[in-house]
Amino acid sequence: xxxxxxxxxxxxxxxxxxxxxxxxxxxxxxxxxxxxxxxxxxxxxxxxxxxxxxxxxxxxxxxxxxxxxxxxxxxxxxxxxxxxxxxxxxxxxxxxxxxxxxxxxxxxxxxxxxxxxxxxxxxxxxxxxxxxxxxxxxxxxxxxxxxxxxxxxxxxxxxxxxxxxxxxxxxxxxxxxxxxxxxxxxxxxxxxxxxxxxxxxxxxxxxxxxxxxxxxxxxxxxxxxxxxxxxxxxxxxxxxxxxxxxxxxxxxxxxxxxxxxxxxxxxxxxxxxxxxxxxxxxxxxxxxxxxxxxxxxxxxxxxxxxxxxxxxxxxxxxxxxxxxxxxxxxxxxxxxxxxxxxxxxxxxxxxxxxxxxxxxxxxxxxxxxxxxxxxxxxxxxxxxxxxxxxxxxxxxxxxxxxxxxxxxxxxxxxxxxxxxxxxxxxxxxxxxxxxxxxxxxx
Numbered sequence: 001x002x003x004x005x006x007x008x009x010x011x012x013x014x015x016x017x018x019x020x021x022x023x024x025x026x027x028x029x030x031x032x033x034x035x036x037x038x039x040x041x042x043x044x045x046x047x048x049x050x051x052x053x054x055x056x057x058x059x060x061x062x063x064x065x066x067x068x069x070x071x072x073x074x075x076x077x078x079x080x081x082x083x084x085x086x087x088x089x090x091x092x093x094x095x096x097x098x099x100x101x102x103x104x105x106x107x108x109x110x111x112x113x114x115x116x117x118x119x120x121x122x123x124x125x126x127x128x129x130x131x132x133x134x135x136x137x138x139x140x141x142x143x144x145x146x147x148x149x150x151x152x153x154x155x156x157x158x159x160x161x162x163x164x165x166x167x168x169x170x171x172x173x174x175x176x177x178x179x180x181x182x183x184x185x186x187x188x189x190x191x192x193x194x195x196x197x198x199x200x201x202x203x204x205x206x207x208x209x210x211x212x213x214x215x216x217x218x219x220x221x222x223x224x225x226x227x228x229x230x231x232x233x234x235x236x237x238x239x240x241x242x243x244x245x246x247x248x249x250x251x252x253x254x255x256x257x258x259x260x261x262x263x264x265x266x267x268x269x270x271x272x273x274x275x276x277x278x279x280x281x282x283x284x285x286x287x288x289x290x291x292x293x294x295x296x297x298x299x300x301x302x303x304x305x306x307x308x309x310x311x312x313x314x315x316x317x318x319x320x321x322x323x324x325x326x327x328x329x330x331x332x333x334x335x336x337x338x339x340x341x342x343x344x345x346x347x348x349x350x351x352x353x354x355x356x357x358x359x360x361x362x363x364x365x366x367x368x369x370x371x372x373x374x375x376x377x378x379x380x381x382x383x384x385x386x387x388x389x390x391x392x393x394x395x396x397x398x399x400x401x402x403x404x405x406x407x408x409x410x411x412x413x414x415x416x417x418x419x420x421x422x423x424x425x426x427x428x429x430x431x432x433x434x435x436x437x438x439x440x441x442x
Contacts, residue, residue, distance in 0.1 A: 019323030020309035021276045021286035022076055023068060024343050029285035030100030030155070030205070030258040031271040036110070036137040040264055042068040042076070042271070043103045043112065047284045048096075055096035060283050062098040065114065067138050073264070073289065074311035079138035083114060088143040090130055092119040097127065100155045100205060100258055103137070104184075106166070110134045111184045112141050113156035115170075123147060129156045129170060131185055150187050151178070155258070158184075159208045159237055167237045169194070171204035175219060177238060196241050197232060198223070205258040208237065214298050217241050220257045226250040227257045229272065231300060247292075248272060248303050254282045261292060268292040269310060270303050277342045307334075308360055312421060315364040315441040321426050322346035324357040331355025331428065337437065347377075347435050350384070350428035356391060359424045364441065366419045372397045374439040377407045380432035386439070387425040388418050396424075401434060414441070 021028075027047035034041050045062050048055070055061030064084035068076045083101075086093045095117035102113040112132040118124075129151045132141035153172030158180070160166045166180040168187070175197060179188040194217065197203055202222040209216050215234050220227035228250040232241035247270065251257065254275040261270055270292040278284035289310050293301045308325040322334045322345070331352020337344045348357060372386065376399070384399040399412045428434060 019320060020288040020290075020305075020307050021274065022289055022309065023078075023287055024277065024345065025078065026066070027277065027284045028066075028068075028287040029256070029273045031273060031287045032100075032102045032157075032207070032260045033262045033269070033271045034103055034105075034137070034260075035262055035264055036105055039069050039071050040073065040262065041103065041137045042070075042287065043101050044068075044273075044287050045098065045100050049281075049284060050096065054094075058283070060099070061096045063096050065098060065101055065112075067103075069138065072311060073269075074313065082134075082139040082141045083112060083132050083143055085116065088116070088130065088132075089145045090118050090120065090123070090128075090143075090147050091116045095119075099127070102156045102158055104158045104160060104166075105137070106160065106184055108135070109184075110137050110141070111158070113158060113168075115154040115156060118147060124152055126152055126172075127154045128152055129154075129168075144185065148185065148187065151191065155205045157206045157208060159210075161210070161237055165237075167208070169206040169208055169217075171206060171219075175203055175206045175217075177206075192238075194239055194241065196239065196243065198230070198243065202227070207260050209261055210237075211263075211294070212298060215241075216261070216300070218247060218259055218261060220259070224250060226252070226255045229257055229259050229270075233298070244299060246302060247300055248305065251275075251305075253279060254285065256282070256285070268294070272305075274305065279342075312361045312363050313359075315362050315369060318438045318440055319359060319362060319424065320345065320438050321348040321357045321359055321436055323359070324348075325360040325423070326358040328354070328356045332357060345437070347437050348426075350382075350434040350436070351431075353428060353431050356425055356427040358391075359426070361421055362424050363421045364417070364419055368417045369414060369441040370417070371411055371413050372399070372439055372441050374399055374410050374412070375407055375437040376401055376410050377435040377437075378432065379403055379405065381430075382432045382434045383429040384434060384436070385427045385429055387427060388416075388422045389425075390423075391425045391427065393425065394418065398429075407437065 028044040030045040032043045050061040128147040130147040132143040134141040153170040157169040175194045176191040178191040218231040229248040234241040273285040275282045307323045332355040382401045
């Protein structure tokens with residue numbers, strides 16, 4: 001029984017990575033995503049919960065950095081710790097202030113930029129920014145002995161223009177920019193405040209990218225009570241910039257947000273964070289991804305956060321209806337499987353006839369599948385239908401659930417097999433309460 005329980009727990013812990021949030025093995029925030037060697041590498045900060053003597057309780061607490069990678073935006077590999085506060089010469093070893101990082105490549109080297117609190121008062125008060133260097137995007141990274149001279153702030157972002165000039169952006173009340181020398185370790189110009197950004201409200205987390213000759217400066221901004229994501233555009237990395245609008249509206253529950261935007265396989269993606277795994281404490285955050293689109297004039301279409309996220313789910317993998325693309329207005333809700341262990345994921349609760357959820361982009365392949373398995377709990381007789389492509393599309397399976405106690409895996413033969421990629425609609429055919437964790441096809 002112990003082996004079966006362990007396998008089930010590992011399945012729950014690992015297959016969640018296909019949807020938002022994309023990492024459930026730890027808290028992650030402030031994501032910088034980069035494309036290196038045909039893969040996306042993710043460099044987030046690593047939130048942990050402070051304990052007495054280890055960080056400031058009730059505040060951000062970060063002691064190291066991990067790097068993750070993917071080639072399909074669904075399965076993420078954790079390459080482990082790449083930089084930590086106790087192994088970086090200039091960082092105060094008990095500061096727990098390894099905040100939002102960055103990584104870029106140049107001339108076969110990878111430069112990892114990170115802010116923290118220095119151990120030596122000669123570097124000044126507050127945060128400064130250091131660099132670690134590696135020959136591989138997953139490390140090992142070797143921190144430099146000293147931080148970058150002349151820089152005091154957080155949230156480093158580095159942009160290398162087409163002419164080879166590198167720019168460092170960072171935040172300290174305002175957003176600053178300075179040129180970098182070709183060694184990527186020293187400033188080539190004095191930092192200057194980026195002009196024409198909003199005068200009121202906190203601005204931080206700069207991330208600049210270029211598309212079709214337009215330079216997009218994106219940043220979180222507290223316009224009201226929490227951070228929304230905004231952007232400004234210009235024709236030069238140094239500006240001037242013109243405020244263009246909002247990329248993502250503020251969250252009602254998570255005070256911070258932090259973004260990066262990358263193109264991968266001809267699609268643009270927005271990486272950001274939310275408090276999915278810690279809804280009552282927004283200093284423990286989790287990284288999300290959603291697709292991003294441009295209008296014909298180059299403006300960015302506002303991104304609506306989703307639980308489904310991006311990527312294509314294999315029909316033979318775990319499909320989690322709680323990470324839905326759309327949901328009916330009544331009769332269905334989402335909750336944690338275990339409120340004391342949020343990393344175990346969520347469940348979908350159907351409590352009304354014809355309540356439904358939509359889950360997009362499931363790949364059934366070409367090899368016929370003949371049954372579905374679903375992890376379900378219901379104390380009453382109940383029925384769920386799985387439709388393809390629309391709410392009243394072909395019925396793939398009718399799952400009849402006998403009354404019982406606890407979670408069970410119910411096997412149901414398929415009524416139809418449809419090859420290729422389809423959207424799924426899971427619909428309740430009873431008023432009795434039904435809970436579903438996941439389903440998959442075989």
